[in-house]
Amino acid sequence: MDSAPGAPLSRSRPWPPRSAYLHIPFCHRRCFYCDFPVVPLGDRADGDHSASIRSYLTLLESEIAAAGEGPPLSTVYLGGGTPSLLTPGQVGRLLGALDRRFGLAAGAEISLELDPASFDVPRLRGYLAAGVNRVSLGGQSFDDGVLLALGRRHRAEELAQAIAWLQQARGLGLRSWSLDLIQGLPLSAGATATAVQDHWQVQLRTAIEAGAPHLSIYDLIVEPGTVFERRQQRGELLLPDDDLSADLMALTWAELVAAGYGHYEISNYAVPGHASRHNRVYWSGAGWWGFGMGATGAPWGRRQPRPRTRQGYATWLEQGQVPSPAIAREPSMPLDERLMVGLRRREGVNGAALLAAEGVGPEAVAALRGRLRPYMQAGWLRLEGSRWRLSDPDGLALSNAVLREILAWWQEQPQRSLGD
Numbered sequence: 001m002d003s004a005p006g007a008p009l010s011r012s013r014p015w016p017p018r019s020a021y022l023h024i025p026f027c028h029r030r031c032f033y034c035d036f037p038v039v040p041l042g043d044r045a046d047g048d049h050s051a052s053i054r055s056y057l058t059l060l061e062s063e064i065a066a067a068g069e070g071p072p073l074s075t076v077y078l079g080g081g082t083p084s085l086l087t088p089g090q091v092g093r094l095l096g097a098l099d100r101r102f103g104l105a106a107g108a109e110i111s112l113e114l115d116p117a118s119f120d121v122p123r124l125r126g127y128l129a130a131g132v133n134r135v136s137l138g139g140q141s142f143d144d145g146v147l148l149a150l151g152r153r154h155r156a157e158e159l160a161q162a163i164a165w166l167q168q169a170r171g172l173g174l175r176s177w178s179l180d181l182i183q184g185l186p187l188s189a190g191a192t193a194t195a196v197q198d199h200w201q202v203q204l205r206t207a208i209e210a211g212a213p214h215l216s217i218y219d220l221i222v223e224p225g226t227v228f229e230r231r232q233q234r235g236e237l238l239l240p241d242d243d244l245s246a247d248l249m250a251l252t253w254a255e256l257v258a259a260g261y262g263h264y265e266i267s268n269y270a271v272p273g274h275a276s277r278h279n280r281v282y283w284s285g286a287g288w289w290g291f292g293m294g295a296t297g298a299p300w301g302r303r304q305p306r307p308r309t310r311q312g313y314a315t316w317l318e319q320g321q322v323p324s325p326a327i328a329r330e331p332s333m334p335l336d337e338r339l340m341v342g343l344r345r346r347e348g349v350n351g352a353a354l355l356a357a358e359g360v361g362p363e364a365v366a367a368l369r370g371r372l373r374p375y376m377q378a379g380w381l382r383l384e385g386s387r388w389r390l391s392d393p394d395g396l397a398l399s400n401a402v403l404r405e406i407l408a409w410w411q412e413q414p415q416r417s418l419g420d
């Protein structure tokens with residue numbers, strides 16, 4: 001949330017959650033790279049009449065009603081899955097359930113993920129009338145060949161149409177929208193590094209020309225159990241090596257910064273005034289409610305994952321396992337995790353305050369500094385007073401190496417059991 005960015009991630013002074021994530025697991029089909037908790041409905045699924053969707057929403061509403069007390073919500077995010085398989089009425093009902101339980105603060109950011117091939121203008125207007133004011137569009141690529149290779153259902157023409165509708169909707173209450181793009185795509189046989197970079201540059205420039213005020217740029221990761229993992233095991237999936245990945249990341253930064261975007265988090269860029277308030281919650285250390293199959297909430301810092309299958313989630317609810325406020329107030333996110341999520345942000349994290357709040361002794365602090373010294377000497381990690389910050393773009397691009405050092409240091413600490 002906007003009120004919290006840059007504040008210290010302190011275990012001793014948790015903020016009450018003012019944000020909620022709702023997981024809508026339905027998709028037409030599972031994309032080849034996706035390991036999210038998803039319920040594929042088939043290509044002919046109709047959100048208006050799906051008994052499957054209706055029964056899930058009943059479960060979701062019951063979980064919201066059983067949640068602990070909390071102040072009015074400043075941000076709400078309906079993600080998935082494909083939330084645009086819900087009707088506007090269903091979205092409005094979920095927002096009503098949140099409003100009854102917590103209240104929705106005036107000016108709250110209400111985001112909905114949309115899949116380009118799953119909505120039209122009347123449906124978009126309906127979502128806005130229901131209270132949605134920000135949209136995240138799962139575009140991924142403007143290239144039909146890439147979309148096909150990823151197992152996506154939509155095509156570039158539908159993405160362009162969806163973008164045109166979003167642009168028209170700005171006078172109807174849509175405050176902002178974001179476009180997802182995947183960087184580091186599978187390589188076609190014989191593709192040169194230059195060809196890969198040229199292709200990616202076209203994607204970035206198309207997104208800029210489309211006027212996307214916010215871009216989320218994700219690296220393709222091969223997750224266990226996916227079609228891509230099986231292809232990789234058979235030697236049929238070729239991905240960019242580390243050097244090419246770094247070049248693509250540098251190209252992304254150069255193109256988007258030149259176009260006026262700010263790089264406010266490793267994977268996220270926004271023109272001024274369009275950074276996602278909800279995203280910032282995850283990286284600031286503030287708590288959030290999570291509702292739904294596979295959703296993770298952290299109302300007071302400690303992460304609370306839910307079962308990833310629909311049946312498991314239903315059983316979990318039946319057995320009354322919704323975390324009670326007393327449980328939710330137990331010790332929060334482990335220190336290493338709070339350092340890592342804080343360093344994902346451009347403004348960094350108050351590392352000194354975190355270590356002090358945790359009671360980390362001088363020897364352990366010195367050990368951590370020793371591990372991080374090579375990165376500081378290279379200029380990738382900056383310790384500016386109490387604030388720790390990765391340089392942009394080089395430090396953020398190499399963040400995984402820094403985060404691995406922090407994790408290794410934490411594994412050596414006897415006090416890590418406090419947060420585990």
Ligand code: SF4
Nearest residue numbers: 027030031034080081
């Ligand atoms: S649309 Fe999104 S959530 Fe659904 S299968 Fe594809 S990547 Fe996963």
